[in-house]
Amino acid sequence: xxxxxxxxxxxxxxxxxxxxxxxxxxxxxxxxxxxxxxxxxxxxxxxxxxxxxxxxxxxxxxxxxxxxxxxxxxxxxxxxxxxxxxxxxxxxxxxxxxxxxxxxxxxxxxx
Amino acid sequence: xxxxxxxxxxxxxxxxxxxxxxxxxxxxxxxxxxxxxxxxxxxxxxxxxxxxxxxxxxxxxxxxxxxxxxxxxxxxxxxxxxxxxxxxxxxxxxxxxxxxxxxxxxxxxxxxxxxxxxx
Numbered sequence: 001x002x003x004x005x006x007x008x009x010x011x012x013x014x015x016x017x018x019x020x021x022x023x024x025x026x027x028x029x030x031x032x033x034x035x036x037x038x039x040x041x042x043x044x045x046x047x048x049x050x051x052x053x054x055x056x057x058x059x060x061x062x063x064x065x066x067x068x069x070x071x072x073x074x075x076x077x078x079x080x081x082x083x084x085x086x087x088x089x090x091x092x093x094x095x096x097x098x099x100x101x102x103x104x105x106x107x108x109x110x111x
Numbered sequence: 112x113x114x115x116x117x118x119x120x121x122x123x124x125x126x127x128x129x130x131x132x133x134x135x136x137x138x139x140x141x142x143x144x145x146x147x148x149x150x151x152x153x154x155x156x157x158x159x160x161x162x163x164x165x166x167x168x169x170x171x172x173x174x175x176x177x178x179x180x181x182x183x184x185x186x187x188x189x190x191x192x193x194x195x196x197x198x199x200x201x202x203x204x205x206x207x208x209x210x211x212x213x214x215x216x217x218x219x220x221x222x223x224x225x226x227x228x229x230x
Contacts, residue, residue: 098157
């Protein structure tokens with residue numbers, strides 16, 4: 001069974017700090033990796049995707065992928081209280097188009 | 112770009128009635144749409160994959176006769192919850208995959224969700 005694991009948190013960081021969110025996945029055939037942010041009562045919104053080993057930066061966000069370790073992470077620099085949300089890691093496997101979601105990590109950024 | 116809408120945003124209905132939820136991709140074509148359900152403080156659970164012009168593929172444990180999915184066009188998929196009961200109360204979210212996106216970048220874009228409350 002394909003699994004995506006995340007620490008449920010909450011992860012608490014002070015404003016201005018770097019928040020590090022981690023995700024592991026079970027299937028080495030995984031193709032693409034996505035990070036979504038979900039505010040309470042709202043639907044997920046895409047932050048970024050990554051499909052090659054290494055780092056991918058977009059503004060304050062950096063996604064890191066290590067396929068050998070089956071590990072993907074999201075770093076948020078200069079964390080703001082508005083970043084407080086649940087962050088969902090999602091993995092797309094080779095077969096089909098569906099995404100498998102992790103349980104999400106709740107991030108709290110304290111002023 | 113990549114906007115997905117859902118209608119209605121929220122609905123309250125009596126037990127035993129049917130509720131239809133629409134999911135539209137507004138500025139792109141989506142041969143594939145997905146329907147998720149999310150209970151409070153839980154992650155998204157994929158219910159079914161909706162394919163334009165063909166039958167939907169349901170995940171294990173999801174009753175296809177209760178959750179009717181129709182994907183009649185490249186921009187519209189509907190989910191009908193038939194004979195709804197209180198345990199069907201949940202947050203239903205659709206997503207759409209851009210058919211013309213380059214391989215590896217075919218992300219799913221989510222609609223705003225529909226909150227269903229069955230009394």
